[in-house]
Amino acid sequence: MKRSGKTNPRLVNLIRMLKSASHENEASIWREIARRLDTSSSNYAEVNIGKINRYAQAGEIILVPGKVLGSGILDQSVRVAALHFSDSAREKIVQAEGDCMTIEELVSANPAGSRVRILR
Template sequence: MKKSVNKTNPRLTSLIVMLKDASRTHEAKIWREIAKRLDSPRQNYAEVNISKIRRYANEGETILVPGKVLGSGLLDLPVKVAALNFSESAVSKITGADGTCMTIEELVRDNPTGSRVRILR
């Protein structure tokens, strides 16, 4: 029998519900995939460094990290990054390169169809 574990973080549970709802209403499979990844155990969350964002980011895209963005590496490209959490050094490096840091909730509100979004993990 599968053990049922509920998330205790109220922000995370409301985010998962919001992502599933956005996936249904806007027919965007990206939000269902992100909800599935956030519903998994926390040890499976993505931890992405700035250097990886620099390597895979293209002009005009938004980078989505279903986990935490860490500050190792250099960033010289202005990118929009949405994530569950950011380290302090990651925020300073992204904003220092004229980029923006946003939550996943803000990204869903700004881009409900999920177009031009790249998922990194």
């Protein structure tokens, strides 16, 4: 019998934590991210650094429910939270004096989800 549902334990725990944080803090942003991560992985966002540079202002927090890729140039300091980062994307964010973090770290640092921009 074919198994249905997510099999990655980190992802299962993350979705459960996001739903719990949404309920506890009355922050609908975490419920929306949990819904996006609960879909097929082929629907996950793949955002390039160039898109982050285009849509974010300096000092802003960007949330990518998927993977951040290294194509493009980043010339401002932003905090980026994502499920995964490519090595080149992580390097470019750090070079621009930004910060790379996991979604779990963002939820614990900002439980209300205020001032977070979602990119897909």
